[in-house]
Amino acid sequence: MAMEENTVRAHCPVCKAPFLWRSDSPWRPFCSERCRLIDLGAWLDEGYRIAEETESSAPFLHPEEQ
Ligand SMILES: [Zn+2]
Numbered sequence: 298m299a300m301e302e303n304t305v306r307a308h309c310p311v312c313k314a315p316f317l318w319r320s321d322s323p324w325r326p327f328c329s330e331r332c333r334l335i336d337l338g339a340w341l342d343e344g345y346r347i348a349e350e351t352e353s354s355a356p357f358l359h360p361e362e363q
Contacts, residue, residue, distance in 0.1 A: 311335050 307318040311332035318325060327333040 303320045305318040305320075306315060307326065308315050309326075309328035309332050311327055314328055316328035324330055324333045327336060
């Protein structure tokens with residue numbers, strides 16, 4: 298029987314667990330909604346840190362024309 302053409306073995310990038318990646322999986326490339334949200338949260342966390350650093354830097358000042 299060869300019914301696996303819609304299924305790919307993959308490793309979840311978050312929990313590193315092997316899982317069957319189906320072509321209709323809504324959580325690709327993650328194994329589940331939970332891992333997808335964890336990855337999204339990590340991204341937001343980094344974004345916040347970058348935003349804070351940018352905000353603390355001095356704003357650009359226009360040189361006065363003479
Ligand atoms: Zn996972």
